[in-house]
Amino acid sequence: MLRPETQFILNGETVRTRAAQGMLVLDYLRDRAGLKGTKEGCREGDCGACTVLVGSADGDSTHYLPMTSCLMPLGELHGRHLVSIEGLNLDGLNPAQQAIVDAGATQCGFCTPGIVVSLTGLLLQPETGSPEQATAKALSGHLCRCTGYRSLKAAGVAMQESVGDRTGIDSLVAAGVLPDTFSGITPRLKAIPPRADPNGQPAAGLVLAGGTDLYIQQGAAVEQSPLDLLGQRPELHGITRAADHIRLGAMTTFEQFAGHPAIAGLVPDIEAIMEQIASWQIRSRATIGGNIVNASPIADLTIMLLALDAQLELASGSDRRSLPLRKFYRGYKELDLAPGEILNAIRIPLPEAGTRFHFEKVSKRWNLDIASVNSALAITVVDGRIEALRLALGGVAPVPLFLADTCRLLTGKLLSVATVREALEAVQAEIAPISDIRGSADYKRLLARQQTMLHFAVLFPETVPVEEFYAAN
Amino acid sequence: MRQIDAALHVRGESQYVDDVPPPEGLLQAAVFGSPLAHGRINSLDLTAARQVEGVLAVLTAADIPGENQIGPIIADEAMLADGEVHYIGQPVAIVVASSRRIARQGVAAITLDCSPLPVIVDPKEAFGRNEIIGVPRTIARGDVDAAWADCDLVLEGSCDLGGQEHVYLETQRSRAIPLEGGRLRIHASTQSPYAGQRMIARILGVPFNRIEIDVQRLGGAFGGKEDQATQWACVAALSAWHTGRPVEIVLSRAEDMRMTGKRHPYRSDFKIGLSAEGRILAYQVAHYQNAGAGADLSPAVLERTLLHSTGSYAIPNVRLFGVSCRTNLPPNTAFRGFGGPQGMFVMECAIARAAEAMGKPVAEIQRLNLLGAGDHFPYGQPTGSDYARTTWDQAARSYDLPAIESRIAEHNATHFETKRGVAVMPVCFGISFTTTYMNQASALLHVYSDGSVGLSTGGVEMGQGLHTNLAGIAASALGIAATRIRVESTNTTRIANMSPSAASSTTLLNGNAVLLAANQILDRLKSLAAAELDLPGPADVSIADEQVLVGGEPAGLSWTELVGRAFKARTGLSAHGFYATPEIHYDKATEQGSPFAYHVYGAAIIEVTLDCLRGTYTIDSVKITHDLGRSLNERVDLGQIEGGLAQGLGWVSLEDLQYGPDGRLLSPALATYKVPDAHFMPDDIQTNFIPIADDTNAASNPGPYGSKAVGEPPLMYGIGLFFALRRAMRAFRPDLDLPFVSPLTPERVLMALYPEGHVAFPPIASAVEAAHER
């Protein structure tokens, strides 16, 4: 069978290839294109040495995000602009390169091309916050074992200062920050026809959204097998707001989720929360749908969505059904999902006024690490009484756990330290953590207690002061 | 001067082993590692692997034409397992195929039938069963047994220190290319080209001169490619030997983490005795080193542990015992600090325990006992310097330690949910290979007739800035611009019998060899210049800024003109320099001597904030005073200090190597083994240096141009994080007796703070007060 053709722009050149759709962009660059500046440090999204920029046409412009080429299928490049370090090189050094050289922020050099790509990627963003914050974001997906990072942070800040407030691709090209190949990309991308749908049949194969879980779990098998690339289905994208709910296409990425004003309305500190989830590169690929269907007991977005009472829109061919996320999980990685069924979208009902939301995550390393235990609480308190609450905990059961019993127990009660103490006990009865690499069962039980207490203490410091728990013994 | 490869690095143009365009017919190798930590091999079934399409060869111990042995110090390490396996991941067979994917498929098709044997992962258990490597060592000074009676306080304790994975970003790799006449050229990612050459010659049974090792650069190493790189060079070489084609091996991150050795975990017992005022009168320690299944460099690492077991302190009566214990883990190996960190860590634990028992600030006991100029190390070498105190005092003064202390005290008095801690970590680190004969190096310097310079040494560039330093040294010596100098790859056909790039000594040894080579050329050129300028002799001639000077004044003769004339006058424009560090010696029989050319000193102040409710913490700042000598390149040196610091901080906090009782590594990926990242490292890192004029340590320093070794010592500043955290933890729970178990992961912290578990909240006095005020 003839494999589908993938057409994209690699740095400046248009590429048409029938290489396997699941081939990693990293392998394509190094082994097929002979571009060796992109390095492999882990092949698992954890080091950033393989970082590339991927540009997607959006209206009249092209928006670039850094991604880890070690978790990205070639097929996903269709209609997009792939930029490797070679595609950023000018005759002289670009501002990121110059800043790294000046700051002495490269030693063995193995991590360096990836970091240059992410830092340059910052210059292509419409908005980035302070130079320090922006640098932190750009470095969030990178490991450097040599420098100790101070010099890299200094380089990131110096780079932004040297570019000043020049923004927009054309002005960056004009200023000699980007090579000429960046101009005129948008029309070239738009000229690439959508991938031909063989006989109008949906692609048969492994369902791949962002691939950030699938490649980790199945590695080489994904590289070989036919793929159903959800990224190529426009109907799965986009965030819309209705009168009583917000609808997220299943392909909504973490970055899109965190950046959307509708979400900020629900979870005011979503941007701060998101800084503790994955890295810029992973967040640019990882989807909400993938987070839910992957069914990791510790999935951060899923835990938040459980507390937000999310509803799933599932589709199998023309059959549609709707299911509360809470009912989706039956056992470890066992789902209420029929073969061939796809998660189309997630609906978040708009909560009653006065509902407060809080998220907790403890991981060994603060940045780019999977939680030992995470949890989310959405709570509505009226006149001191708990009208509604939804509590979800991750890492304490075979599934992302909605604590139905605890919630039932607390609903209608007066919010007080004593009530929270009851909740702490109820939580212990409802969870069943196991010991694994993320911590012992005892540790997770302890974290579950601390986090549950903290949800209330952070949201209601006056009524539920932390000290009370440590005082009245 | 900038790092000379920096512009290539940032453009992605620097080539690592597998970035060089592949030679025609390049094959890929993958290794089948033992699935069991200990067992007797009954049979190895290779049939299915051989049938995988694209597999060209499957090789086992039987295919090794020479000796199946690659142990660097003790011959106890087979290249491919034969008869028994001793750790999970131990190489058993090699699959050579047309692609890496197929080679790995071939590996997956191999089955090994093995009868399990008992597995040991704990060094004390190994010691109990007399599973030891080499001989136990004891360094003693004074009379420790008699001294206890004179002490006002005697305390004992135990420490459990975790290992550390190197996480060089570039995993192990090698590419072997067959040459005419049965020769092989191996492009390897190794700190020790000569070890690779020696071992490949050994497994193939050929003279050394048939094997050429070439090293352009390494994507990080940190000790992990000192002797652990040899295995992979041997795999590529043996495969090329058998197939007659070029063969490459590149380990995946998971293979690398499972199959290669790491920093040694230690279990140690200490006993410390002090006077009432806090003077340490006696110290005794027993280190049980978890060496893994083979000796590798463990005996040398253990030696350095013992030589650093009293840290920066002067103690009259000591007994330092250490033993390498054989367990069923991959053979542990060199890692920046090379055993020094463990020795110093345990000493700091003893001091912390003593200070806590006496109710004195830890820093007071530390400062009181710092080495002075007249003191001797337990192995007899005099300090000859009061730098332990100089660096401590400068750090305390320049960073205002008393102000830090009072800020922290105030924070802790007024905050319940977070507590802050500070610790000072003094470092005193001996420079030289403790194996004396290794302190030698060569350089080969060519001046081409156009005035450009080619320089080869036995030193390997792995990010430490060696090439930048060497170019700078050669440029200064010859009086020319560094841009004229090309530092060549490290190659065994140009430099013979090289020592590994290790022990912080690479610039010291190779830089001095460069100076010796450059001076020979300089002498010849000066004589020629004198003749050309009709001077009576070369005494007044010098070269600076690419000009010949006579009596300091330009003589109208440029470097390029001079070199051109020298060539026509048939002057030798190549020279070989050989350097051996003078005056170092060590007698293992008496465990006394002067093993180090000198010591590097420093002190770091580390502040941390602990979240007492979650067990997580943030490093607020690290402030260092370091003894840098006359820096060859401050940018390079600062990079070494900050990078070493990060690894030290990681070692005692995040980096949690976990093995199951079956010897399986439970954290074989960067998703589960976390190393410091930009967020973990504090934004506030400051470093200052001891003014050169005050350098009481200079006299003994043989470093080129008065420079000092800087590679390893800064790692040990990171140890301070453990003690800063401990202080913060004690501020929250002064009632607890906290153990000395490293790394202090957020899990260990929280579990230590809440021994009551999830059932009850601990009563905290300050919380009671706060609640009352409410």
Ligand SMILES: Cc1cc2nc3c(=O)[nH]c(=O)nc-3n(C[C@H](O)[C@H](O)[C@H](O)COP(=O)(O)OP(=O)(O)OC[C@H]3O[C@@H](n4cnc5c(N)ncnc54)[C@H](O)[C@@H]3O)c2cc1C
């Ligand atoms: C380095 C790294 C860091 C990470 N950090 C975090 C973190 O901090 N927090 C966290 O929660 N997760 C983290 N993850 C995990 C991962 O990124 C998330 O779970 C992500 O949401 C998965 O989405 P995806 O689109 O990549 O899924 P994919 O890998 O594409 O898919 C996952 C599974 O879901 C199926 N699937 C996906 N979408 C659909 C759909 N719409 N309908 C039906 N089936 C579908 C796929 O077939 C597959 O089985 C991390 C991953 C990596 C590699």
Ligand code: FES
């Ligand atoms: S190779 Fe490490 S993130 Fe891709």
Ligand code: FES
């Ligand atoms: S410079 Fe070596 S890993 Fe960053």
